[in-house]
Amino acid sequence: MDPGEQKTAISTWQAIHTELRRRLSERIWAPGDYLPSETQLAAEFSCARATVNRAMRELADSGLIDRRRKAGTRVVKNPVRRATFDIPIIREEIERRGARWSHQILSRQLTRPPPTIAGTLGLSRSVSALHLRSLYYADRNPFVYEDRWINPIAVPTIANVDLAQVSANEWLVQHAPFTHGEYTLSAAKADAPLAELLNAATGDALLVVDRITFNEALAITSVRLTYAPGYRVVTTL
Amino acid sequence: MDPGEQKTAISTWQAIHTELRRRLSERIWAPGDYLPSETQLAAEFSCARATVNRAMRELADSGLIDRRRKAGTRVVKNPVRRATFDIPIIREEIERRGARWSHQILSRQLTRPPPTIAGTLGLSRSVSALHLRSLYYADRNPFVYEDRWINPIAVPTIANVDLAQVSANEWLVQHAPFTHGEYTLSAAKADAPLAELLNAATGDALLVVDRITFNEALAITSVRLTYAPGYRVVTTL
DNA sequence: TAGTGGTCTAGACCACCCT
DNA sequence: GGGTGGTCTAGACCACTAC
Numbered sequence A, B: 001m002d003p004g005e006q007k008t009a010i011s012t013w014q015a016i017h018t019e020l021r022r023r024l025s026e027r028i029w030a031p032g033d034y035l036p037s038e039t040q041l042a043a044e045f046s047c048a049r050a051t052v053n054r055a056m057r058e059l060a061d062s063g064l065i066d067r068r069r070k071a072g073t074r075v076v077k078n079p080v081r082r083a084t085f086d087i088p089i090i091r092e093e094i095e096r097r098g099a100r101w102s103h104q105i106l107s108r109q110l111t112r113p114p115p116t117i118a119g120t121l122g123l124s125r126s127v128s129a130l131h132l133r134s135l136y137y138a139d140r141n142p143f144v145y146e147d148r149w150i151n152p153i154a155v156p157t158i159a160n161v162d163l164a165q166v167s168a169n170e171w172l173v174q175h176a177p178f179t180h181g182e183y184t185l186s187a188a189k190a191d192a193p194l195a196e197l198l199n200a201a202t203g204d205a206l207l208v209v210d211r212i213t214f215n216e217a218l219a220i221t222s223v224r225l226t227y228a229p230g231y232r233v234v235t236t237l
Numbered sequence C: 001t002a003g004t005g006g007t008c009t010a011g012a013c014c015a016c017c018c019t
Numbered sequence D: 001g002g003g004t005g006g007t008c009t010a011g012a013c014c015a016c017t018a019c
Helices: A013-025 A038-045 A049-061 A090-096 A115-121 A156-160 A168-175 A192-197 B013-025 B038-045 B049-061 B090-096 B115-121 B156-160 B168-175 B192-198
Strands: A065-068 A072-075 A081-087 A101-111 A129-138 A141-150 A180-189 A205-215 A218-227 A233-236 B065-068 B072-075 B081-087 B101-111 B129-138 B141-150 B180-189 B205-215 B218-227 B233-236
Touching: A013 A038, A013 A049, A038 A049, A049 A065, A081 A233, A090 A101, A090 A129, A090 A141, A090 A168, A115 A129, A115 A218, A141 A168, A141 A192, A156 A168, A168 A218, A180 B180, A205 B205, B013 B038, B013 B049, B038 B049, B049 B065, B081 B233, B090 B101, B090 B129, B090 B141, B090 B168, B115 B129, B115 B218, B141 B168, B141 B192, B156 B168, B168 B218, B192 B218
Parallel strands: none
Antiparallel strands: A065 A072, A081 B081, A101 A129, A129 A141, A141 A218, A180 A205, A180 B205, A180 B233, A205 A218, A205 B180, A233 B180, B065 B072, B101 B129, B129 B141, B141 B218, B180 B205, B205 B218
């Protein structure tokens, strides 16, 4: 037997996963190459095919290999890395930094939304929506400004909630489950009122998050979060 | 038998996954509640426990439920949503928008990096690194400005590569496999030279990506990408 | 200590789809 | 056609940890 193909009896899927990743990283299997089939690898590692399958599926999920029935498994040419990051509720994000959390409602009114918001929420022009503007603080420092529209049809009960206690962010997460949504990151210049709210200078570059969430076809809420200067989104690859 | 607990003989893990998600979304199992054990659900669905396990593991991976041995499975109180987005190579990102890709090297020199870069690359102060400054275009429009430092110890062969043909971005992805890295998003103001490069106005808010990649303990490259105005990172939840 | 989730096995059937 | 990955099953053992 080829010494490189000894039955090493690696038997946990994590160990196999690590070993396969090593072979990919050391270019033992180069981009574009075919990997051995699950059956062959199972024989090499002296384990069940399901175990190899679990390890390889994990690699496929992270975008390192491409698997197709009959065609086999090949190393992706341009390893498109897939980054995953958590979207915590704002209170937890602030507390995780070791700061005390507080928030303040700047305005709350039931009003006709502008056309763009009405469009994303799927509301006809004549329907009112709940418009909330809040500021979240980390200790005494402004952390993020929230401009939120809530679809009253999707979440009728929010009208009776005291949002000064629980933030809208947290209340919605807990009471208005969503099935899917869209999340957008961009940069924006601070205009004068925004700068004053966030304790920034006019013209500062701020990170902006736009988020829309749906429960099936029904839009729940559309929110724009504008973070104070220095905010960064960090993730590991 | 309770009509709601009929053995419906759902037998694929996807179907079970969907059904469980429905129950979560309809608050049949509310945040903080315990879910039935795998064994119980397997009985309900008339399938093997492994099938239920696969469905529930998927839910746990996306952060909807929390599973612990002996403790059981419970609905997460604040469903921290986990977003995943792809990090394509720049050429593909541009081409995916239907634009023609090109790039231009602004400068390329082997030089002593500034302390911050030397620190992140783990280089001693006396070692030189390859400093590359490039501009990528979508059709004729500046798309992103790349300021990159490459660790010559990790990637010695890059010295002989004609980076005017293949971009450093693409060459590195294909030839310098990395095991892990860090990815940071922030916002920055365009200074005058940057504004001119990116066809922006001085003071514009720009989205900035900082990325460091490693092969085991060895840093490969540290890069800052500054995108032209209007660039957004979009992902679905 | 008992019950839960995590995992492995050996076997099986099937959907897909290509050199 | 035939080989590949995708999945399910029934059973088993184990690690963890709440009680």
